[in-house]
Amino acid sequence: MEKTLYDQVGGFVKVRKIILEFYNRVLDEDELIPYFKTVDMERQIDHQTKFISMLLGGPASFTDKHLEHVHNGMSIQNDHFDLVKDILEETLEDFDFIEEHIDILTGEFEKRRNLIVSQ
Template structure:
């Protein structure tokens, strides 16, 4: 039996639940909610579920837009990126994801920081 991070996170349904809760936190945060004002959140959730599933070693390939191209015109700052990552970490904690697995997810997401952040803090 496979023991990928994807499996340890509980697979697609569990990752989808984490993503849903994560975006609830993000859109409730005045500092970063504006990045999602004109975003189809159903599509965003689907893309994020696919992205996390892919970076966690799941049986999917991420088919969304290139990270740099997708975020280039948003003007995301390092501080805002850190807030969003903090929401992801808190959500993973809320879902009782073990620390090693939380760190693995955050490291995978963090590896895209240079592509996502366009305005240093």
């Protein structure tokens, strides 16, 4: 049986470490901070760990409807989405993800742009 990408990269523990570092970087960006002023970051990190785990083929699941609902009304713009995507890519590179795996993950993230960015 072939391992999922989730298993190949180290499972939940590794994904959680990546997400912790990812949010350290996100919160260093002045233009992104306003989105997180009232956010319970521990809960956010938990949700994002599950979301990224799902994108990697792990056990967690988030529906597109859920993603759209939680981002509705946040006025997220394309340039903010792009910045977050770039930070994710840089974080994955720093955790020694191979280019193919980065492309898969950021591609899955990109597929959900229309659910996250305000129209």
